[in-house]
Amino acid sequence: MDTTAAIFAVAVFVPVAASLAAILLKPWPRLQTALGAGGAITGAAAGLYCAVRALFLPAPETWNSPWSMPLGSLSMSMDALSALFLIPLFVLFGLGALYAVEYLRPVPRERNAAIPWFYYNTLGVSMALVVVAANGLLFLVAWEIMSLSSFACVLHNHEEEGSREAAWIYLIATHIGAAFLLIFFLVAGAGVGSLDFASIAHHAFSPALRGLLFAIGLAGFGSKAGFVPFHVWLPKAHPAAPSHVSALMSGIMIKMGIYGILRSITLLGHVQAWWGFSLIAIGSVSGILGVLLALGQHDLKRLLAYHSVENVGIIALGLGAGVLGVSYGIPQLAFLGFCGGLLHVVNHAFFKGLLFLGAGSVIHATGTADIDALGGVIRKMPLTAAGFLAGSVAICGLPPLNGFVSEFLVYAAAIKGIGAHNGPVFAICALSIASLALIGGLAVACFTKAFGTVFLGEPRTAAAAHGEAGPWMVIPLFVLAAFCGIIGLAFWKLVPVFAQPVCILTSLPKADIVSELSTFAPSLRGIAIGCVLFLACTGAVYLLRKGLLHKRTVGASPTWDCGYTVPGPRMQYTASSFAQPIVLFFRHVLGPVQTKHMPASTFPKGWSFRSHVPDLLLDNVYTPVFRLAGGMLSKLRWLQGGKTQAYVLYIAMTLIALLVWNFVWPR
Amino acid sequence: MSMLIVVLVVSNFFLLGTSRLRALIRIAAFEGLVLGLLPFFTQAEGFSFHTVIIGAGGMLLKGVAIPLLLNRALRGVEAYREEKPRVGYTTSIAAGIAISVLAFWIGAAIPRSPLFPNPQVVSLALCLAAVGLFLIVARTETVSQIVGYLMLENGIYTFGISLSAQQSVLVEMGVLLDLLVGVFIMCIVIYHINRQFESINTEELEVLKE
Known part of the structure; x- marks a missing residue:
C-alpha cells in the first residue's frame, strides 16, 4: 500500500517539479x-503502474491524511473506476x-520554453488528482487547477486575437460548470456534515434531494464533458490549443465530466429512471448535432472538436442505458450499457488522441489547419496519413478497430432494452438505436471528407507540400493506433478489465457481469477473425499485384481530365462541396450560411462562393444573452470608481452584513 | 491574557486617533510584539516548539521587520502626517468604540465549543480586523493603508491562534499575508525610486481606473 502511494506521489510531483525547475533554465x-518531457514521461510511467495495479484490486486503495483546510481532507482513493480513467490519461x-x-520546436527566442511544459504537466497531474480525490474540497481544488492549467494551455498562442477569445469563452464556460459543482458539493455535504466521499456514499439522501443533486451534477459535469447545449467552448478551445494539449483535453479532460457523472452516481446511491432517460436524450442530441456540425467545418481541429461532442453523446447513450438497467432491474441492459459507455471513454481517448496528434503533425508541417488549403498530403507524409486513417476508421466505429466494439456494445444494450417489455424503455432504446445509426453514418461521411480532402488528391496550395514529421511525432501515433487495434481485435480477452468498474457502478456480482459480457x-471474435482475414486477403492481393508487375515497366499518368485544357488542383472536390448534400438536407438544424457572387455576364470579371456552418446555439442564444447581461451590468460601473478605499468599504460592508445576518437569524 | 487583550484594544484607539505616520508605525510595531505573546496563553500546549515558532515568528515579522521596512519607505518622503483623512480622528475613535463593543458582543454570543476555547480572543480578532478595514477605508496615505492592512492581517492571525491547535492553516495564512505586506512596502520603495508621482497618496491611483 505504502509503496503504491509513494509511486503515485512520484506520478504527481515529478512532472510538476521537473517543469518548474526547467522554468529557471531559460x-x-x-x-x-x-x-519537461522527461518529468511528464516519468510521471506517466509511475502513474500507469499504479493504475494498472488498481484495476485488478477487489477493494479500493485509499490513502488519508488530515488537511488543515476546513471541511477538507487529503483523502484519495483509487478503485477500478478511477483506474479505468487513469490508464488512458x-x-x-x-x-x-x-x-x-518536436511539436513545440522551434521555440521563439523571447519565449521561455519551459512554460508550455509546466502548464501541460500540471494539466495532466491535476486530472489524475481529480480522478483519485475522495473528498469534495480536494476534488474541487484539483478540478480548478485542471481548468486553470488548461486555460493557460489554450492561451499558448496568446498573440492571436482568436486564441484569446477562445480562452475567455473556455474560462467562462468552465467556471459556470464549476459553480454548479460547488453547489453540488455544498448541498450534498450539508446533509452529511462532511465532504469525504466515503461519508457521502453512506448517507441516505431523500429521493427528491437525490434527483436535485443529480440534475446539478449533470449540469456541472456536463459542461466539462461538452454535452449539448454546454458544448460551445469545445470548438473554440480545442483548435486554439497546441495539438498535444488538444489531444489531452479532448481525449481525457472532457472525460473528467463523464467521470464526475459516474462518481456522483456511485455517491448518490439508488439511481432513478429519469436519470437514464435524460442521459440518453442528451446523448442523442449531442451525438447527432456534434457530427452534423462537424460535417460543416473547414478547420481540421474544429471538426475534430465537434466529433468530441458526438462521442461524449455516444458515451452518454451507453451510460444512460446502464442507468436504466439498474433502475428497472434489467441486469443485461445495465452491464452492456455501462460497459459500452466505459469502453467508449477509453476508446475515444485513444483514437481522438491519435487524430488530434495526426492533425497536429499536418498543421505543424504545412502551417495551416484549413482543410480546403490542403490535399495530397499522403504522398509527403505517408506515416502520419496511416496513423490518421487508423484513427478515422476507429472513430467511425468500423471494424476491426476499437470504436466498433464500444458502439457494438451500446447497440447491444439498446437492443436488450427493446426486448425488455417496458414501454418507456422500449421507446428510449429505439431512439438510442436510431441516433447511433444516424451518428455512425454521418461520422463515416465526415471522415471520408476529412481524410479525403486533406490526404488524397492533389495539393491545393503550396503549403500542402511538406515532408514527413520526425520520429518523435510519428511514434506516438503508431502506439495509439496499436492500442486501437488491440482493443478492437482482442476485446473479448479484456472483458474482465471492465467487469470490476461495471461492478462498482451496478453493485451486481462480478461473475454475472463477466458471463454476460x-x-x-464469439461474435466479436468472429468479426475480428473476419476482419483479419479480409486484411490478409487485401495484403495478399497487393503482393500478388506487385509480384505480377515485378519485371514490367509501370507508368504513372494523370487521371482522366474530362477534356479540360488546364485542369488544376482547384477543380477537386472541396470539403464543403463534399459535405454540401448532407448539410443542405439538415439545413433547418444547421442553418448554413452561403455567400456567393455568381458569374453574371458572358465574360465575368470575378465570382466567389463561400459556405460556413455557424454554431447556432452560440450565435443565437449565448451571444445575445451575454450581451444583454453585459449591457445591464454596465449600469453598475459607478461602483468601480477607482478608489481602493471604496472597494475595501464594499468588502467590509458585505462582511458586516453577513455577520449581522448570522447573529440576527441564527440557524 | 485579558491584560494583553486590553492593551491591544486600547492601542487600537491610539492607532485610530493619530495623524502622524511614524506614530502609526510605532503603535503597529508595539501591537505586533504584544500579539506575538498571545499564542503562549491561548494554545493549550503552552511552551511548545510550535507556539514558540508562531509567537517568535509573528513578533519578528510584525514587530520588527515590517515596521523597519515601513520606516525605510518613509525615509526621504515629505509625508509625515495624514493630510486629508476621509473620516476625522474624533469620529474614528467613536467608530473604534462602536467596533469594539460590537466585537465583544459577538464574542460573547459565540456558543461554547471545543473549536473556540477562547471567545475573548475571537472578539479581539474581530476588533483588529474591523479596525484594519476601517483604517483602509478612512485614510488616504499609503502608509496608513498598509498599517490598516497589517491590522486586518493581525486579526486573521489572532483568529487562527484562538482556534484549537490543529487548525493552524489560518496562522500560516497570516504569516503568508505578512509577506504580502512586505511586498507592498517594497513596492512603495520602488515607487519612490521611480518618482513617477509627487506624493504617495493613494488618490493618485485613481488615474489607473479603466
Missing part, C-alpha cells in the same frame, strides 16, 4: 524540453509529452 531550451499524457518534444465473445 538559456538552455533543450535542457528545458528534456526536463497516463498513456496519452506520456505520448503527448513525447510528441510535444462473455456471451458476446
Whole structure:
C-alpha cells in the first residue's frame, strides 16, 4: 500500500517539479524540453503502474491524511473506476509529452520554453488528482487547477486575437460548470456534515434531494464533458490549443465530466429512471448535432472538436442505458450499457488522441489547419496519413478497430432494452438505436471528407507540400493506433478489465457481469477473425499485384481530365462541396450560411462562393444573452470608481452584513 | 491574557486617533510584539516548539521587520502626517468604540465549543480586523493603508491562534499575508525610486481606473 502511494506521489510531483525547475533554465531550451518531457514521461510511467495495479484490486486503495483546510481532507482513493480513467490519461499524457518534444520546436527566442511544459504537466497531474480525490474540497481544488492549467494551455498562442477569445469563452464556460459543482458539493455535504466521499456514499439522501443533486451534477459535469447545449467552448478551445494539449483535453479532460457523472452516481446511491432517460436524450442530441456540425467545418481541429461532442453523446447513450438497467432491474441492459459507455471513454481517448496528434503533425508541417488549403498530403507524409486513417476508421466505429466494439456494445444494450417489455424503455432504446445509426453514418461521411480532402488528391496550395514529421511525432501515433487495434481485435480477452468498474457502478456480482459480457465473445471474435482475414486477403492481393508487375515497366499518368485544357488542383472536390448534400438536407438544424457572387455576364470579371456552418446555439442564444447581461451590468460601473478605499468599504460592508445576518437569524 | 487583550484594544484607539505616520508605525510595531505573546496563553500546549515558532515568528515579522521596512519607505518622503483623512480622528475613535463593543458582543454570543476555547480572543480578532478595514477605508496615505492592512492581517492571525491547535492553516495564512505586506512596502520603495508621482497618496491611483 505504502509503496503504491509513494509511486503515485512520484506520478504527481515529478512532472510538476521537473517543469518548474526547467522554468529557471531559460538559456538552455533543450535542457528545458528534456526536463519537461522527461518529468511528464516519468510521471506517466509511475502513474500507469499504479493504475494498472488498481484495476485488478477487489477493494479500493485509499490513502488519508488530515488537511488543515476546513471541511477538507487529503483523502484519495483509487478503485477500478478511477483506474479505468487513469490508464488512458497516463498513456496519452506520456505520448503527448513525447510528441510535444518536436511539436513545440522551434521555440521563439523571447519565449521561455519551459512554460508550455509546466502548464501541460500540471494539466495532466491535476486530472489524475481529480480522478483519485475522495473528498469534495480536494476534488474541487484539483478540478480548478485542471481548468486553470488548461486555460493557460489554450492561451499558448496568446498573440492571436482568436486564441484569446477562445480562452475567455473556455474560462467562462468552465467556471459556470464549476459553480454548479460547488453547489453540488455544498448541498450534498450539508446533509452529511462532511465532504469525504466515503461519508457521502453512506448517507441516505431523500429521493427528491437525490434527483436535485443529480440534475446539478449533470449540469456541472456536463459542461466539462461538452454535452449539448454546454458544448460551445469545445470548438473554440480545442483548435486554439497546441495539438498535444488538444489531444489531452479532448481525449481525457472532457472525460473528467463523464467521470464526475459516474462518481456522483456511485455517491448518490439508488439511481432513478429519469436519470437514464435524460442521459440518453442528451446523448442523442449531442451525438447527432456534434457530427452534423462537424460535417460543416473547414478547420481540421474544429471538426475534430465537434466529433468530441458526438462521442461524449455516444458515451452518454451507453451510460444512460446502464442507468436504466439498474433502475428497472434489467441486469443485461445495465452491464452492456455501462460497459459500452466505459469502453467508449477509453476508446475515444485513444483514437481522438491519435487524430488530434495526426492533425497536429499536418498543421505543424504545412502551417495551416484549413482543410480546403490542403490535399495530397499522403504522398509527403505517408506515416502520419496511416496513423490518421487508423484513427478515422476507429472513430467511425468500423471494424476491426476499437470504436466498433464500444458502439457494438451500446447497440447491444439498446437492443436488450427493446426486448425488455417496458414501454418507456422500449421507446428510449429505439431512439438510442436510431441516433447511433444516424451518428455512425454521418461520422463515416465526415471522415471520408476529412481524410479525403486533406490526404488524397492533389495539393491545393503550396503549403500542402511538406515532408514527413520526425520520429518523435510519428511514434506516438503508431502506439495509439496499436492500442486501437488491440482493443478492437482482442476485446473479448479484456472483458474482465471492465467487469470490476461495471461492478462498482451496478453493485451486481462480478461473475454475472463477466458471463454476460462473455456471451458476446464469439461474435466479436468472429468479426475480428473476419476482419483479419479480409486484411490478409487485401495484403495478399497487393503482393500478388506487385509480384505480377515485378519485371514490367509501370507508368504513372494523370487521371482522366474530362477534356479540360488546364485542369488544376482547384477543380477537386472541396470539403464543403463534399459535405454540401448532407448539410443542405439538415439545413433547418444547421442553418448554413452561403455567400456567393455568381458569374453574371458572358465574360465575368470575378465570382466567389463561400459556405460556413455557424454554431447556432452560440450565435443565437449565448451571444445575445451575454450581451444583454453585459449591457445591464454596465449600469453598475459607478461602483468601480477607482478608489481602493471604496472597494475595501464594499468588502467590509458585505462582511458586516453577513455577520449581522448570522447573529440576527441564527440557524 | 485579558491584560494583553486590553492593551491591544486600547492601542487600537491610539492607532485610530493619530495623524502622524511614524506614530502609526510605532503603535503597529508595539501591537505586533504584544500579539506575538498571545499564542503562549491561548494554545493549550503552552511552551511548545510550535507556539514558540508562531509567537517568535509573528513578533519578528510584525514587530520588527515590517515596521523597519515601513520606516525605510518613509525615509526621504515629505509625508509625515495624514493630510486629508476621509473620516476625522474624533469620529474614528467613536467608530473604534462602536467596533469594539460590537466585537465583544459577538464574542460573547459565540456558543461554547471545543473549536473556540477562547471567545475573548475571537472578539479581539474581530476588533483588529474591523479596525484594519476601517483604517483602509478612512485614510488616504499609503502608509496608513498598509498599517490598516497589517491590522486586518493581525486579526486573521489572532483568529487562527484562538482556534484549537490543529487548525493552524489560518496562522500560516497570516504569516503568508505578512509577506504580502512586505511586498507592498517594497513596492512603495520602488515607487519612490521611480518618482513617477509627487506624493504617495493613494488618490493618485485613481488615474489607473479603466
